[in-house]
Amino acid sequence: MRPTLYATIGPAGAGKTTWRHQHAPPGATVISLDERRSALSPCGCSADPSVNAAAVADGTADTRAVLAAGGTVVWDVTNYLPRFRAHLLDLAAEFDAATVGLVVLPPLLTVLARNGGRDGRICAVCGMARRVPDPVVWAMHAAITDALPGLHREGWHTLHFLSLPPYLHRRHHGRTP
Numbered sequence: 001m002r003p004t005l006y007a008t009i010g011p012a013g014a015g016k017t018t019w020r021h022q023h024a025p026p027g028a029t030v031i032s033l034d035e036r037r038s039a040l041s042p043c044g045c046s047a048d049p050s051v052n053a054a055a056v057a058d059g060t061a062d063t064r065a066v067l068a069a070g071g072t073v074v075w076d077v078t079n080y081l082p083r084f085r086a087h088l089l090d091l092a093a094e095f096d097a098a099t100v101g102l103v104v105l106p107p108l109l110t111v112l113a114r115n116g117g118r119d120g121r122i123c124a125v126c127g128m129a130r131r132v133p134d135p136v137v138w139a140m141h142a143a144i145t146d147a148l149p150g151l152h153r154e155g156w157h158t159l160h161f162l163s164l165p166p167y168l169h170r171r172h173h174g175r176t177p
């Protein structure tokens with residue numbers, strides 16, 4: 001079977017992990033940077049920046065092993081910057097893996113509300129909270145929105161728009177018949 005790499009693309013609080021719990025293909029290896037940071041962090045925080053590089057390196061190594069064996073990986077990450085997406089596309093290309101981008105982009109206010117429902121207490125050790133500051137969510141949302149028109153040129157074999165608001169779907173542009 002052809003190795004396959006799925007990758008979510010969506011701001012913090014968009015619903016990527018929720019989607020993955022419900023819909024990740026059976027047998028797929030999930031690479032969650034949140035979960036890897038939690039496991040590596042001395043304070044156990046999923047946002048601990050001090051262990052981010054190690055989490056990415058471990059996730060990358062595990063991805064190579066799975067793809068080399070013809071398996072499927074699901075990266076549960078924000079992927080809001082082009083270089084994050086390029087890293088995963090390059091990784092997949094090493095193994096001629098099929099790539100599936102999963103855009104999880106509900107309207108900004110929905111994402112802010114979901115993020116706002118999270119624990120805002122700041123960890124005394126790493127200085128981070130599970131709730132992401134609103135301007136950070138906003139910036140991630142804007143970056144992905146800006147990237148949408150060019151996503152199909154990045155090299156994904158398939159793109160799925162899981163929760164794009166209707167007004168951003170191409171078929172809704174212009175006058176409806």
Ligand SMILES: Nc1ncnc2c1ncn2[C@@H]1O[C@H](COP(=O)(O)OP(=O)(O)OP(=O)(O)O)[C@@H](O)[C@H]1O
Nearest residue numbers: 010011012013014015016017018019034078114115
């Ligand atoms: N379709 C949905 N309808 C209602 N609530 C949702 C939906 N999807 C996710 N949520 C809620 O929104 C919050 C954020 O969801 P989730 O943890 O899946 O986001 P995420 O994209 O993984 O965020 P992060 O990048 O920070 O990990 C959770 O409280 C979740 O229960």
Ligand SMILES: [Mg+2]
Nearest residue numbers: 016017018034
């Ligand atoms: Mg998540």
Ligand SMILES: [Zn+2]
Nearest residue numbers: 043045123126
């Ligand atoms: Zn911490």
